[in-house]
Amino acid sequence: MIYVAIMGYxxxxxxxxxxxxxxxxxxxxxxxxxxxxxxxxDLRDFPGTPVEDKIIHDFQIIEQDPEVQVVVETxxxxxxxxxxxxxxxxxxxxxxxxxxxxxxxxxxxxLQIARERRVNFFFEGSVxxxxxxxxxxxxxxxxxxxxxxxxxxxxxxxxILSKMDKEGTSFEAALKEAQDLGYAERNPEADxxxxxxxxxxxxxxxxxxxxxxxxxxxxxxxxTRITDVDFKYAExxxxxxxxxGSSRIGDGQVHAWVAxxxxxxxxxxxxxxxxxxxxxxxxxxxxxxxxxxxxxxKLQTASAVVxxxxxxxxxxxxxxxxxxxxKRLEIADVDTACHRYFVRxxxxxxxxxxxxxxxxxxxxxxxxxxxxxxALLTQxxxxxxxKEKAVAFDRSCQAAGEAGILQMxxxxx
Ligand code: HSE
Numbered sequence: 313m314i315y316v317a318i319m320g321y322x323x324x325x326x327x328x329x330x331x332x333x334x335x336x337x338x339x340x341x342x343x344x345x346x347x348x349x350x351x352x353x354d355l356r357d358f359p360g361t362p363v364e365d366k367i368i369h370d371f372q373i374i375e376q377d378p379e380v381q382v383v384v385e386t387x388x389x390x391x392x393x394x395x396x397x398x399x400x401x402x403x404x405x406x407x408x409x410x411x412x413x414x415x416x417x418x419x420x421x422x423l424q425i426a427r428e429r430r431v432n433f434f435f436e437g438s439v440x441x442x443x444x445x446x447x448x449x450x451x452x453x454x455x456x457x458x459x460x461x462x463x464x465x466x467x468x469x470x471x472i473l474s475k476m477d478k479e480g481t482s483f484e485a486a487l488k489e490a491q492d493l494g495y496a497e498r499n500p501e502a503d504x505x506x507x508x509x510x511x512x513x514x515x516x517x518x519x520x521x522x523x524x525x526x527x528x529x530x531x532x533x534x535x536t537r538i539t540d541v542d543f544k545y546a547e548x549x550x551x552x553x554x555x556x557g558s559s560r561i562g563d564g565q566v567h568a569w570v571a572x573x574x575x576x577x578x579x580x581x582x583x584x585x586x587x588x589x590x591x592x593x594x595x596x597x598x599x600x601x602x603x604x605x606x607x608x609x610k611l612q613t614a615s616a617v618v619x620x621x622x623x624x625x626x627x628x629x630x631x632x633x634x635x636x637x638x639k640r641l642e643i644a645d646v647d648t649a650c651h652r653y654f655v656r657x658x659x660x661x662x663x664x665x666x667x668x669x670x671x672x673x674x675x676x677x678x679x680x681x682x683x684x685x686x687a688l689l690t691q692x693x694x695x696x697x698x699k700e701k702a703v704a705f706d707r708s709c710q711a712a713g714e715a716g717i718l719q720m721x722x723x724x725x
Contacts, residue, residue: 313348332347332621339618343622354369389411393409393414406624409438416514434633439515443589453601465508475489477553514530522636553573566641573721573722
């Protein structure tokens, strides 16, 4: 019998308890022995629920119980998740977490402690919810040099952008609907400002490169400045706008960034809509791979955590999750990343065409009916070069007493 403790009986923790109960037989077959829930640590009591007799309020009961071999951390945040997880690993217990903030901030240290104690720190549920992504990367892609990871890694923002795309809703209205449906938090900043995606792409980049990634080094832009007018142009271009977290891993340079990107129908991530996540990985030998599924949700994320429990049960005496080194990966300046740019400009094409061609060179131009503006798509250039051109263009408009650039979205069209 393997005894499990869950720390945090919120959405995901209760999902883990539910799966341990409902899939008892499947888990027993996979783990080679029964997997039993012994404790649920939470500040609250849950009278009338299936776990009411397992609720405890004192962490030390878990830490000091030698029968508990696997601990699930679904509290979220860093405190007390970090000291509790660290103490569990030090006590020789395997830990499975869905907490991306914890993994992004302390993954290097916790993986190292797990290695030293010959246990495992699992974190499959921390990225992509129920999508298997961490284990496929360190198991199935062992023989690859991973060259690129590009993902739609946040369900809330993908829901908002999909609403804006399909129904022409404003950002504010789409956000309110996401909140009403329980996808977005009342304080949606971590999702809409891209911080959640940033931590997830930092974790995936660490797994891919074997080096520590400081998520604060990753340029992060959210979706709050994307408007319904941007989507009108996108429709005309047969495109959409998605929030990407991306790492492009060259031999001498790694670019990692989070930003909205305009993509066309041919892009593998175009069809990833609503609350779904999609992750594209390019290996140097295997080529392009796509992982798709529910990136959030109670049972979906809990499913990934339960898979980690089984993996722990199958490897009670050995460390199987590769740790990454504490050598910090150098992330290249975002100004050196190269893209095309979708740019909206005030005025008419007739008024601005000469300045556009003079400054941006060869571009594609598009306009909307009844809008006193137009848009262009540049050639591929670095962000530094684009910024110089944008400043020069705005200056030329100001000199003529006119408004200039209204919007810029990176484009992969
Ligand atoms: N807030 C996250 C999302 C939850 O919307 O994707 C899963 O990490």
